[in-house]
Amino acid sequence: MEVKKGIAVSPGIAIAKSLIIDSEDYLIPRRSIEPSKRMIEIQRVKNAFKSAIDELTGMKAGRDTLEQQSIKDIFAVHLRFMHDKSLRKRIMDLIQSEQVTAEYAVSTTMKEIASHFTKVKDPYISERAADIYDIERRLLKQLLGKKKEDLEHLTEEVAIVARELSPTQAAGFDKKYVKAMATDAGGRTSHTAIVARSLGIPAVVALEDLTESLLGGDTVIIDGNRGIVIVEPDEQTLKQYEQYLREFQELEHRLRELKEKPAVTRDGVQISLLGNIEFPVEAHLVLDKGGEGIGLYRTEFLYLNRSSEPSEEDQYKAYAETISVFKHRPVIIRTVDLGADKYTQSKRFVREPNPFLGLRSIRFCLQNLDMFKTQLRAMLRASVLGELKIMFPLITNLQELMQTKLILHDVMEDLDEAGIEYNRNIEIGIMIETPSAALTASTLARDVRFFSIGTNDLTQYTLAVDRGNELVSTLYSAVDPAVLRLMRTVIQDANKANIDLSVCGEMASEPEQVMLLMGMGVRTLSLAPPMIPEIKQIIRSVTIEQCNKVARKILSMSSERHISSFLHNEARKVLPEAF
């Protein structure tokens, strides 16, 4: 049994078998095995060689019609390596002596051979290293290939363990079977966290070397409340956790009863609770949890989860499906927020030295007009089906907003010409997620119908902290006085201009921070669907007078640490069992 400490990013407890996901370019971490499992790993090596031979023999037959002698030679050389007993022995000896996994033994052996070649001065011979890496990939594909496939076709409940999950990987899971997630890297607002919360499954990140401490198939307990992961728990621990799990499910059950009850404070102030979603199917989850609409539909996943750009029709269908769940309740769709940490599979993005300050989000759209216009067309077409609103992300100045609106206008004209219907009075809003937008909110408010404060990016840009970097993630806090002062400005400016305002960042789903937001004047919150009942219970337990008091007190405080502990205590008074 081994206990690992990390950061809890999505609540809940899961006990499941682990499924380890290695990164796409086959960076194989050293992973030790028990001596008794050496024979299994050796058998895996033998099987990998055998499958590679089958694959190569099949390929050779298929290629015989092609007169590409050089390609045939390459495969012939690979085949000789696969038949080379001394190569196989070297790999198996490594498993015997070092007690490591088949993947690690293959990768290490092939890298040793390759580095032997790179040391030779003759360029023709040193280039052989590339052949060796090619052979390494061939073997690793045999060892890992099946696992990758398994991800999309899971048949039993698993806990996903990875060094880090890319948004693409996170979007590719068969969600029915993924019970929890745990990663070595990441912070409170990494993609693992966002995806786990939206799925309502526990997640722990920043575990540092978890992937090296366990093997695929090991039983793990992932405790998303305390931020710990227990590898191969002993019987006593397992029993204890089964008890926790029951208690947690009971709490969930009690919260379910709130579904039909309104989100109203004890003194009668109505709060609107909306859901954040990535996939149309999650709209049902929002409804099921008692959400009144969609406050943030992130459309990136339409682009990330496939090899080519989604067509207008693909997008229209996704939007239409979402709207159909909510009929005449609001559905706010955010235009695509790609770049920085979110890449498409075709890797159209040039590597940038500072991606978060680079070509991302609305900036990327404004430089890729065809893609952007396709999305706007799909949105406008879907606008006749319900209460669709369009939201633009990462606006930093008025000029950018005007340019964006101009493009929307162009698309509207195109639709007019084609005689296609759309809602002419469609509401346009922007996300406030940069300090520049927050500071000029009074100006921007004249040209939009609503603001939505994206607290994650606003915090990262205000405090200059990379939210995914575990070395500095402790500096990241949405309740830092600097962030709160910017938020206060935005809320006041929205009220003065009489436009709608919501908060759609992670902050809206933090039980400890909801009273503060209400006290600052926020009346609409958009959050991860699984958190809706808990937040609703807090709203129903307080008076707006209490919230105002909390906000006044906090806005006079000068240290993030004082603010955090004060909020923690206030929340504990309201909903003791959640903390």
Next chain:
Amino acid sequence: MSSYKQDCFGAKKKIDFNRQEMIAKEMQEAGESILENTVCETEVRIKNADGLHMRPAMKFVDIANRFESEITVSNDKTSVSGKSIMQISMLAATCGTRLKVKAEGPDAPQALEALRELVEVKMFDEPAGDNEKS
């Protein structure tokens, strides 16, 4: 042909190929072999321009694997199995390199002759290096 020299110790004296084959045949017919420990050694020089890279290494092990004998190839530093493409290619023998080839087993002389022909006569069916052209 110049670098071709041969010492056979197995039968404690030099045996010419024809005679050896004849004996082997006889022994096979008799159902046993006394020639298991024939050891032969020769030196070859890499003559093709690109040296013993992947494709030549493949041809070398293909021929070596046709014979029952153990085949060992050595340069100044190390000795490797002539039947392993990994080990042969790791010799990284460039054009002009001299390699010792040793065969041990019932068909050792034939194995050596076939390998010598591949390396020095056919030059792996590749163009000769600058210094090797006549």
